[in-house]
Amino acid sequence: MITKKVSKKDIRKLLTAWNQECNVIVPSRVDGVVGMAAWDNQDISFLDWYRNTVIPPKSCFLPKSEVMMSFKKNENGLKLEVPTGEHWQVIFGVRPCDARANAIIDHVFAVTYDDYYYISKRRNTLLVGLSCTNPYDSCFCTSSNIDPTESEYVDLMFTDIGDDFVIEDFTGGGKALLNMSNTVKKVTRADIDKAKEVKAAAVGQVKKTVDMEDVDRKLRSLFNDRDYWERISAKCISCGICTFLCPTCFCFDINDEMIRKEGARYRGWDSCSFRSYTKMPMENPREEKWRRVRQRVCHKFEFFPMNLGINACVGCGRCIRLCPVNWDITQVIAGLPVEAGVKSGK
Amino acid sequence: MEKELRDQAAKLLEEGTVDFIVGFAAGTLKHTTTPLITGDKDATSSLVINPFISNNLATYALEISGRLGIVAKGCDSRSIVSLIQDKQITRQDIVILGIPCSGLIDLKKVEKLSGKERDEIDDIAVVEDKVVITIGSEKREVTAATVLFDHCLGCELQIPQEYDFLIQGPANEIRDNEASREKIQELKQMFPDQRWAYWKQQFSRCIRCYACRQVCPACFCERCFVEESQPRWVSPVSLWQDNLIFQAVRAIHVAGRCTDCGECERVCPVDIPLRSLSKEMYDLVGEMFDYKTGMNAGAPPLMTAYELTEVESLIR
Numbered sequence: 001m002i003t004k005k006v007s008k009k010d011i012r013k014l015l016t017a018w019n020q021e022c023n024v025i026v027p028s029r030v031d032g033v034v035g036m037a038a039w040d041n042q043d044i045s046f047l048d049w050y051r052n053t054v055i056p057p058k059s060c061f062l063p064k065s066e067v068m069m070s071f072k073k074n075e076n077g078l079k080l081e082v083p084t085g086e087h088w089q090v091i092f093g094v095r096p097c098d099a100r101a102n103a104i105i106d107h108v109f110a111v112t113y114d115d116y117y118y119i120s121k122r123r124n125t126l127l128v129g130l131s132c133t134n135p136y137d138s139c140f141c142t143s144s145n146i147d148p149t150e151s152e153y154v155d156l157m158f159t160d161i162g163d164d165f166v167i168e169d170f171t172g173g174g175k176a177l178l179n180m181s182n183t184v185k186k187v188t189r190a191d192i193d194k195a196k197e198v199k200a201a202a203v204g205q206v207k208k209t210v211d212m213e214d215v216d217r218k219l220r221s222l223f224n225d226r227d228y229w230e231r232i233s234a235k236c237i238s239c240g241i242c243t244f245l246c247p248t249c250f251c252f253d254i255n256d257e258m259i260r261k262e263g264a265r266y267r268g269w270d271s272c273s274f275r276s277y278t279k280m281p282m283e284n285p286r287e288e289k290w291r292r293v294r295q296r297v298c299h300k301f302e303f304f305p306m307n308l309g310i311n312a313c314v315g316c317g318r319c320i321r322l323c324p325v326n327w328d329i330t331q332v333i334a335g336l337p338v339e340a341g342v343k344s345g346k
Numbered sequence: 347m348e349k350e351l352r353d354q355a356a357k358l359l360e361e362g363t364v365d366f367i368v369g370f371a372a373g374t375l376k377h378t379t380t381p382l383i384t385g386d387k388d389a390t391s392s393l394v395i396n397p398f399i400s401n402n403l404a405t406y407a408l409e410i411s412g413r414l415g416i417v418a419k420g421c422d423s424r425s426i427v428s429l430i431q432d433k434q435i436t437r438q439d440i441v442i443l444g445i446p447c448s449g450l451i452d453l454k455k456v457e458k459l460s461g462k463e464r465d466e467i468d469d470i471a472v473v474e475d476k477v478v479i480t481i482g483s484e485k486r487e488v489t490a491a492t493v494l495f496d497h498c499l500g501c502e503l504q505i506p507q508e509y510d511f512l513i514q515g516p517a518n519e520i521r522d523n524e525a526s527r528e529k530i531q532e533l534k535q536m537f538p539d540q541r542w543a544y545w546k547q548q549f550s551r552c553i554r555c556y557a558c559r560q561v562c563p564a565c566f567c568e569r570c571f572v573e574e575s576q577p578r579w580v581s582p583v584s585l586w587q588d589n590l591i592f593q594a595v596r597a598i599h600v601a602g603r604c605t606d607c608g609e610c611e612r613v614c615p616v617d618i619p620l621r622s623l624s625k626e627m628y629d630l631v632g633e634m635f636d637y638k639t640g641m642n643a644g645a646p647p648l649m650t651a652y653e654l655t656e657v658e659s660l661i662r
Contacts, residue, residue: 137375237557269554
């Protein structure tokens with residue numbers, strides 16, 4: 001790994017250089033909502049206000065809705081068209097929690113199964129991470145073993161040391177990006193020390209913590225405890241915010257839309273919080289709210305560890321921050337009965 | 347106020363008058379509260395009353411079985427009454443713990459005003475008609491009207507009219523009807539094509555999380571039309587046209603049931619100004635039918651009754 005630096009006042013130049021080779025995606029605030037959007041070749045004010053997005057970066061690979069194929073009826077039958085355009089893109093400003101989240105979703109769409117639509121976007125994307133030094137009060141990434149300033153899931157990692165960003169590169173793609181601009185300079189020992197200082201301080205900024213020890217076993221033994229799940233799900237209103245805006249939730253639904261003789265097949269987000277989820281083959285097996293809440297919690301903290309050995313929550317805190325009723329997952333984890341893990345014995 | 351509420355709630359549970367108390371407790375994040383649903387009288391000691399109790403708890407009356415003691419602000423009490431009118435709940439099953447309300451803090455307004463996000467703001471204190479915002483060592487005093495929710499500025503019932511117990515406390519009248527309708531007036535001044543472009547942009551962001559519908563006590567349909575598949579009225583794909591149709595139908599559907607509690611707009615994670623639709627419907631209902639939702643539990647629901655004096659310009 002080679003460490004470099006770039007001056008903050010050169011960021012526009014750097015992004016401009018990248019933008020000539022590929023699409024540059026940056027944090028953007030449209031009508032007050034922060035998401036990732038194509039850079040306008042100009043505005044870098046996000047460096048001042050950006051903390052994290054409302055819409056997680058998963059939407060760059062699994063958008064809220066996308067065309068899988070379009071179809072048109074003509075005299076010869078049916079003409080099908082699958083979107084093929086693959087574009088190189090760089091996403092600038094991915095936080096370490098979301099970078100790991102992308103790696104978790106990869107298991108679903110790129111490891112256990114090759115999903116054309118996901119992979120065609122993901123494999124053409126370079127991720128530029130940005131150390132997180134001003135987390136929200138809902139953030140608890142450190143409890144999920146994530147350092148808010150480190151990531152092995154990005155191509156480059158930027159850390160703000162005042163007038164400059166210290167840049168660590170992790171991949172060939174990252175190196176290539178650095179070679180595109182002469183704004184990238186050598187670092188001094190003092191820069192590296194400053195970056196270390198900033199990183200050490202950032203970890204302490206994450207104030208919310210929760211003990212994840214044994215969570216999967218505790219949940220396994222509580223699985224059939226209906227009273228427990230009814231109690232903790234009582235205030236949930238069954239909307240889709242926590243799942244849609246979760247960087248690791250990936251459920252989708254497929255629908256055909258047709259007007260007259262043409263239309264398209266769309267894929268869009270779906271949520272296990274909905275009563276109408278998985279209704280297609282029959283009725284929803286999780287008709288009652290407590291079963292749906294249980295599914296969401298157990299999928300992240302019990303089934304993922306069981307199947308892949310990883311916990312699927314990165315502690316980004318969106319589900320807490322954006323929840324209409326402040327349903328707080330950390331409270332639920334912290335409140336799991338201690339004896340629950342012991343009872344199951346494993 | 348809080349002490350009186352806690353005592354009353356504990357008493358109701360102890361005497362067995364209600365099975366559950368539905369109120370507000372402190373939230374886990376700064377300047378937030380969370381619904382508290384409990385059958386444990388000791389838990390009532392965590393009930394709070396403050397300017398952040400945004401949720402309309404009437405929505406829980408639809409789903410929790412048993413007798414409920416519900417903490418209700420004016421607008422929430424109107425939602426409860428409306429549900430009684432619509433025969434979704436029965437009056438005997440609900441004990442209304444009415445609380446006076448001087449308006450709630452719109453955190454987005456405070457964020458905009460201070461240039462800081464919610465969790466970066468140390469304190470937000472209401473002192474009569476002023477609000478003091480503290481960030482670090484800096485204190486800033488603004489008139490309450492600048493940071494209250496738009497719907498609170500148009501509030502028509504600060505003290506519940508229908509209640510079983512009324513907690514005593516101040517209800518400062520901080521009213522600004524013009525500000526309450528400002529966004530709507532802006533929209534009305536647009537040319538139709540501008541307005542169309544505006545809503546297209548807004549609804550392009552919609553992610554169809556249905557939080558607006560789920561928090562709304564007036565949205566009590568067992569099966570929502572958006573989920574019907576035979577026939578299908580609207581696509582489940584979050585395309586802006588379908589998102590707009592969903593919301594337009596919802597606005598019409600809750601007309602006469604909406605109490606302008608503002609929850610739909612508050613909870614929207616992508617900040618779609620939904621109240622611009624619902625408040626316009628609310629005011630139209632008032633103008634056309636001289637009807638105020640949820641003010642009289644004995645009155646028939648708006649859409650089930652007809653008076654000869656009503657405006658029917660469509661037919662005439």
